[in-house]
Amino acid sequence: MFREPVTLILLLLFIYPVIKGFIFKFSSENLKGSIQGAFQSISFLSALFLGIYYTKKIFIQHNEGIYEKIYKNIPLKAIDFINNKPLVIYVLLMPLVVLIIYTVINFVINLISHITIYPLFDSIENKLKNKSDIFKRVVGAIFQVPKSICYLIVITLMLNFLSLLKITDSYNKYLEGSQLYNYISKEVVIPLTNSKLAKQLPNIVNNSFKIVVKEASAKDTNVQNKQKVITYYNGVTLDQGVQSNGEIDKFAINLVRNKNATREKAKLIYNWVGSEVVYDDAKANRVLNNDLEVKSGAVPTFDSKSGICFDYACLFVAMCRANNIKVRIITGQGFNGNNWVSHAWNQVYVKDENKWINVDPTFLIGGDYFDSKRFVIDHKEESIAGEW
Structure with missing residues (x-):
C-alpha cells in the first residue's frame, strides 16, 4: 500500500470522516453539517454527470433533436473558436454548465432536507440521550460513511481530470500503480462521466504497445x-x-x-x-x-x-x-x-x-x-x- 501513494491518500480521505464521527460522537448538529457536506458532494456528482452529458450532446455530437437546434443557433464565430480550440469545451463550457446545474440541485436538496431529514436527526438525538458514549461514537462513525464514500468519488474524479491534462509522466505512473484509484475510476467515474470509449476499452494497460x-x-x-x-x-x-x-x-x-x-x-x-x-x-x-x-x-x-x-x-x-x-x-x-x-x-x-x-x-x-x-x-x- 505504501508503494501506492495515491491509494494511501484515498484511504486516508475515506477514514478521516469516520474517525471524526467516532471522536465527536453522534449529535444532530454535527450530523447535519456532515450530511450537508455529503449532499454537496452528491449534488456535484449529479451536476457533473448531467453537465458532461448535455455539453457533449450540444457541442460534440449535436446530431439529433433539440441538441442540433441549439448548436445551429450558436453564433458561427463561437463555433469556429470552439472547433479550433476543443479544450475550451472541457475547461470552460463544461465547468460552467456543471456549476449552473450544481447550484440548482444543491438548492433543491437543501430545501427538502430542512423539511424532512433534519427533523429526523433531532428525533434520533433525543432517543440516544440515555445511550453510552461508546454507542454514540459508533453511531457517529457509521453516519459518516456516506460522506467518506462521496469524498472518495469526488477526489477520484479530480485525479482523473488532472490525469487527462497530463501534468507529468510521474503523476500518470502513480495513478496507474494505484489499484484503488483504477477500481473506483472503472466502476464509478467512467459510468458517471458516460465515457463510451473508456467503457469499451477498460483493459488497455500501459506498455501494451512496446x-x-x-x-x-x-x-x-x-x-x-x-x-x-x-x-x-x-x-x-x-x-x-x-x-x-x-x-x-x-x-x-x-x-x-x-x-x-x-x-x-x-x-x-x-x-x-x-x-x-x-x-x-x-x-x-x-x-x-x-x-x-x-x-x-x-x-x-x-x-x-x-x-x-x-x-x-x-x-x-x-x-x-x-x-x-x-x-x-x-x-x-x-x-x-x-x-x-x-x-x-x-x-x-x-x-x-x-x-x-x-x-x-x-x-x-x-x-x-x-x-x-x-x-x-x-x-x-x-x-x-x-x-x-
Missing part, C-alpha cells in the same frame, strides 16, 4: 552499414508489421471500389478496420509481461480479426497502400479513461486538401476518431514511426 531498439548485428545482411540499430514494435520490425499479401490487397481494393476521393476511401478503410477487428486484451497483457513472441502486424490481424493498437495501425497501412493512399504510423500516448497509455494510430495524406489527417481505428468503438477535433484532447503525438 518499442524495443537493439544494436544491429554485423551478421544481419538486411541492415545497411549506416544503420546501427533495429527498432522492433511488439517483436516485429515496422516493415514486417505493415507487410501485406494478395488477399488483403484484393479485399482493400474491392472495399473502396465505388469511391474516388482519398478521404472517402480512407474513411471506408478506417470504418472496416475499427469495427471488424476486436481489441485483444489477452495479447495486451502478454506484451505487458514482455512476451514479444505474439504475432503482430497486418497479416495476422486480418486473419484473426483481433489485435492491439499497433496491429490496427499496421492493417490500416496495408489496406491504404493497396489503394495508393499515403499513410503514416504515429506512436505516442492515448487516454483510456483512467490514465495515459502507450498507443499507436495513423495519419492519412488527403491530396485534394494538401494535408495530413489523424485517424485512430482502435478508438473507433469509442466514437468518431477520423479527422476528429478530439484528437488534441486524448492523444499525445510523440513521433512518426513510418511513412509510405
Whole structure:
C-alpha cells in the first residue's frame, strides 16, 4: 500500500470522516453539517454527470433533436473558436454548465432536507440521550460513511481530470500503480462521466504497445552499414508489421471500389478496420509481461480479426497502400479513461486538401476518431514511426 501513494491518500480521505464521527460522537448538529457536506458532494456528482452529458450532446455530437437546434443557433464565430480550440469545451463550457446545474440541485436538496431529514436527526438525538458514549461514537462513525464514500468519488474524479491534462509522466505512473484509484475510476467515474470509449476499452494497460531498439548485428545482411540499430514494435520490425499479401490487397481494393476521393476511401478503410477487428486484451497483457513472441502486424490481424493498437495501425497501412493512399504510423500516448497509455494510430495524406489527417481505428468503438477535433484532447503525438 505504501508503494501506492495515491491509494494511501484515498484511504486516508475515506477514514478521516469516520474517525471524526467516532471522536465527536453522534449529535444532530454535527450530523447535519456532515450530511450537508455529503449532499454537496452528491449534488456535484449529479451536476457533473448531467453537465458532461448535455455539453457533449450540444457541442460534440449535436446530431439529433433539440441538441442540433441549439448548436445551429450558436453564433458561427463561437463555433469556429470552439472547433479550433476543443479544450475550451472541457475547461470552460463544461465547468460552467456543471456549476449552473450544481447550484440548482444543491438548492433543491437543501430545501427538502430542512423539511424532512433534519427533523429526523433531532428525533434520533433525543432517543440516544440515555445511550453510552461508546454507542454514540459508533453511531457517529457509521453516519459518516456516506460522506467518506462521496469524498472518495469526488477526489477520484479530480485525479482523473488532472490525469487527462497530463501534468507529468510521474503523476500518470502513480495513478496507474494505484489499484484503488483504477477500481473506483472503472466502476464509478467512467459510468458517471458516460465515457463510451473508456467503457469499451477498460483493459488497455500501459506498455501494451512496446518499442524495443537493439544494436544491429554485423551478421544481419538486411541492415545497411549506416544503420546501427533495429527498432522492433511488439517483436516485429515496422516493415514486417505493415507487410501485406494478395488477399488483403484484393479485399482493400474491392472495399473502396465505388469511391474516388482519398478521404472517402480512407474513411471506408478506417470504418472496416475499427469495427471488424476486436481489441485483444489477452495479447495486451502478454506484451505487458514482455512476451514479444505474439504475432503482430497486418497479416495476422486480418486473419484473426483481433489485435492491439499497433496491429490496427499496421492493417490500416496495408489496406491504404493497396489503394495508393499515403499513410503514416504515429506512436505516442492515448487516454483510456483512467490514465495515459502507450498507443499507436495513423495519419492519412488527403491530396485534394494538401494535408495530413489523424485517424485512430482502435478508438473507433469509442466514437468518431477520423479527422476528429478530439484528437488534441486524448492523444499525445510523440513521433512518426513510418511513412509510405
